[in-house]
Amino acid sequence: MTTIEVDENEYGSWTVLRVRGEMDLVTSPRIRRRVHDAVAGGRHDLVVDLSAVRFCDSSGVGVLIASRRLLRSCGGRLRLILPEDRDGHVGHVGRVLAALGVRRLFEVYDDVPGALTGAAERAEAEGRAEAAERAEATAEAERAERAAADRPATAAELADAALPGQRVSDRIAP
Numbered sequence: 157m158t159t160i161e162v163d164e165n166e167y168g169s170w171t172v173l174r175v176r177g178e179m180d181l182v183t184s185p186r187i188r189r190r191v192h193d194a195v196a197g198g199r200h201d202l203v204v205d206l207s208a209v210r211f212c213d214s215s216g217v218g219v220l221i222a223s224r225r226l227l228r229s230c231g232g233r234l235r236l237i238l239p240e241d242r243d244g245h246v247g248h249v250g251r252v253l254a255a256l257g258v259r260r261l262f263e264v265y266d267d268v269p270g271a272l273t274g275a276a277e278r279a280e281a282e283g284r285a286e287a288a289e290r291a292e293a294t295a296e297a298e299r300a301e302r303a304a305a306d307r308p309a310t311a312a313e314l315a316d317a318a319l320p321g322q323r324v325s326d327r328i329a330p
Contacts, residue, residue, distance in 0.1 A: 159177045159178065159183070160175065160176070160177040160178060160179065160183035160186055160187065161175070161176045161177055162174065162175050162176075162186065162187065162190050163176075164190065164194070166199070167268075167272050168272075169199075169201050170201045170202070170203055170271075170272050171194050171199040171201065171202050171203070172202075172203045172204075172205060172268055172271075172272075173187075173190055173191070173194070173202065173203070173204050173205065174205040174208070175187060175204060175205060175206055175208065175209055176208035176209065177208075177209065177210065178209070178210055178211040178212070179206075179209055179211065179212040179213070179215070179216025179219065179249075180211065180212075180213045180215060180216060181213065181215045183216075184215040184216050184218070184219045185219075187204075187216070187219045187223075188219045188222065188223070191204075191219070191223045191226065191227075192226070195226060195227065195230060195232070200227060200230050200231060200232025200233070201227075201232055201233050202223070202227060202232065202233070202234050202235070203234075203235045203236075203237065203265075203268060203271045203272065204220070204223070204234065204235070204236050204237070205237040205268055206236055206237055206238055206247075206249045207237050207238070207239050207247070207267075209248065209249050210248065211248065212248060212249045212252050213252075214256070216249075216252075217252060217253065217256055217258065220234075220236070220253075220262070221258060221261065224261060224262065233263070234262065234263070235262075235263045235264075235265055235271040236249075236262045236263065236264050236265070236271075237264075237265055237266070237267060237268060237271060238250040238253075238264050238265075238266075239266045239267060240266070250264070
């Protein structure tokens with residue numbers, strides 16, 4: 157038999173739902189109901205702590221995606237707690253979200269205090285910006301290399317590339 161427990165606490169404007177157990181076809185509707193109740197109660201900033209979830213199937217993922225959509229539609233925010241285990245490996249829910257290609261949709265934090273302050277969000281956003289800048293610089297360099305490779309060499313470039321004792325005219329085919 158699958159079980160799920162959900163505790164709810166408020167921290168300022170944030171509501172934290174701590175979920176324990178299994179998120180599956182049987183238990184996911186209860187999570188969905190808790191999110192809807194929070195939104196109906198005017199609480200639009202939600203942290204869902206999934207650190208104690210042992211199992212999550214596609215219906216659990218569906219609830220998370222629907223919750224994100226609901227909160228965004230009312231100007232709210234959804235943050236997930238998906239900590240790594242002691243060995244630095246991503247936990248079960250994190251692996252499921254990554255395998256389905258939807259982890260990037262969520263703001264993910266290691267713990268509730270980080271989610272409440274948004275510290276990881278700022279660091280991740282800065283990291284994404286730096287990565288985007290590096291990717292753009294790399295792409296620009298690759299485009300320049302391709303453009304240089306596609307154009308014919310100039311006489312000056314050929315002269316610079318001449319081997320000792322070799323004349324440019326020796327390397328240019330008639």
